[in-house]
Amino acid sequence: MSSVSVIPCIQGKMGNTDFYQATMTASDLVHRVRAASELDEWTTMSIEDRLQRDPDIKRIKEQIAPYIAGSQDRFFGAVIVLIYKGEVIFESIKALKANIPAGYQLIADKMGFLTIAGCALIMLDGQHRLLALEMVIKPNHDNRVDGVCREEVPNDDICVIFIHHESNEKTRRIFNKVNRYAKSTSRSDNIITSEDDGNAIIARNLLNEGAPLGWKVKGTKNEKEDIVEWKNNTITARSAKLTTISVVYETVKLILNDKNVSLGETSRPSEEDLEQYYEWVEQFWNIVLEGLQPYQDALHNTSKIPQMRKDDQPYSLLFKSLPQIALFKGLIAATRNDRLSLREAVKRANTIDWSMSSKNWTNVLVTPSGTMARAQQAHNLGGKLIAYLIGADKMTEQEIAQIQREYSSAYGVNINDPNIKLMPLPKPVVEPVSEAVKASV
Template sequence: MNIYPTMRARMGSWDYYIVKMRMEDLVKEVDFAHEIHDNKTLDKAIQRSLNETRVKQEIVKYLAHSDDRFFNSIVVAALGGNPKFSPVSIDEDPQFNLIGRDEFNNTFGVLSFDGKQHYYALDGQHRLMAIKTLLEQKEEVPDIPEGFRDEEISVIMLVKRENDEIFMRSYRRIFSNLNRYAKATDADTNIIMDEDDAFAILTRRLLIDHEFFWWDGKATESPIVQTSGKNLRSGERYFTSLQTLYNMNIILLTTPERERDRFGSKEHRRFRPSEEELDALYNELSMYWDSLIDAIPALRKDATRMREHSVKKEEESFEKDKEPLTDHLLFWPIGQDLLAKMARTLLNRRLPDLENPNTEQVTECLKVLDGIDWELHSPPWRSLLLVEDPVKEGVWKMRSEDRKQAIEVSQKILRMMLGIDVLGEDGIHDLKTEWHALLLPRPDPKQVEEWWDTVSNSI
């Protein structure tokens, strides 16, 4: 017989029971649907396929290494076992006299089974597999943390009411709904809240400590970093978005040696480094940003004046006491991603000691970036990254069609312009051909030659 202290509750058509189980008991008692049902027809194949790689590489390691480990409730279906709920009355206990509500007498009690029941996971099968994998120790997994077998987890039990087929239909429905309406937290929330991901921690620290990104928290939003959504719009005051800044920080900190150690991987971001490591990483990251801002003074300009597609370079708009309106690639997410990649590559190639850089050396490596014409209406960006609307003449927008290829070609051109890649005559010709094939709308041949000459002369 199995007996559980429980709370009974009801929602919709379901009566369910909230119990706690020891980790060791959970592993022994709760199975996966495919272990219970021999029939593999589509009508019974109701269990979501398990991602074993994710379980072993992420969840098991989280359980083994995080002292703050915590799982929410696992939802299980109970089949058979003649379940019986026996309520416990609280009427006779004087300390509950003030409550005086009858429903409490039907809420707390004992749920018993005769031992012939089967439990299988309705929601939380990856969590269940991780606990099983860790406790069974059949594969190469971390050691079991001390006391983990006796730790407890909340389990929500749904008890069979009808015949098998009706119950299975209800089970499929609730399984589908649990997974359909479960919504992962968005990227901004993860960056703001994550206390294990080093890059999230460092990105937040930039907003608190770095003079360029500093936000005192008194205003509703940061004046420099947009904290909701990745895309930026013309006229907005933000230099960048939280998501873009986070991704740039990963790129900037990923040296070749760290990359070999899977630094920045999803697995790496699940475990918080020591405070000493975080301080060292922040000092390094802060130095990179100091040097980037010193090397490219335009980054300090008023962002509300730096993202205007309608203003061509030859038609810059001037207003008294304001920066001229322009369309600067480094104030758009595409350009900022390219900037971080080029900066990291320059540092990899030119720093005398990658593991112990100083501000003077980093700034010297990056100052070549200020020699690039980042104005989007200038070649090679115009008609490559910034394209004219095919319907509305004179309306320009960031490219969406063949965007990936355009970014790849932009990166190749930047590497050539910055001297990272030294191309021979054939290499330059091939790159020009790739660039030309992506231009929208296609300029006339004379214009193409003039634009490419501008690019070539900047090498």
């Protein structure tokens, strides 16, 4: 919206955020307020700048719009509209020197008019309701929804709270908190929008252009998309995405925890700390992507990823979410206390059999029926087994024995029975050396 608008409103302030509460007719709202995805800059924005989730058109068309168009008792709460850029001026009734009775003097400072010039009005909270109103009100809408109340809806008063855009960080934080407390947001939504969770901030930065995961793939509409799936927590079989933002987030936590850094979700680290933490994580991811040949092949030609992910392929596990987390756990364990360099550990990982059909992973990452395991235990045991396969020659006999006990337990072996023979561990990349031999060297 580029023209000047004057809107009667009530001014308020919560924390350090000024807001203005007003009403707009549904027709005005539809014609003057835009969804964030309709911003001209939207297609060129990085994930760091996108302030809203993509709308669920199916839910809007089948649930929200029919309710608005067909119910006499229709009602919903206030929407929050972002005054994006431009000039905003609030003038109170008292400042206008109107003849106000004494009884109203105390509240006259809060009542007045909001002048908005050269701004875009963007729906910060209420995008689904806005798009539903469009389906009901706009006569030529592609998803037009009819109902007995459709003719009345344009004149409905909609409660609107206006907030002036100050920065992407503040806007994203407001969006995240409003949606988190009003309705549970998905894990990926929280990672994308949180400005207080340091792990989420670092995970997002890994997806920026020039970052380790800033690669692009050809989407379903031949458009370039991020190689990391950040809209959903899962990847479809045909997807050319390498991994999910949820997996990336978990790897950030693992890498930082190994450096004794534990970041909460409600307290943003300093910019200096974030920069240092990002460098650690960036370096780790770069070494993994550069050192694992299957990932190099995939990044060289992302169209191969769906084929490489298939269960019968030699590196299929490297393209599935749970094994990816186990991989990072294994690499971290194998390199702890400088027993192996990360580059050497990744180099050795290239020689592991990563096929889902490999018996190495049965009852660990893969169920006996051939499907992916889902329990947290699979992450943990999978990571330990990977660490053993990579760095058995750097482990003590006690460490190997403990992994063998856990591996046997996963097969249902009663490890507390001294007469029961434990399951043999798979053959590692480099055979371990006995303590006696180590002592003689």
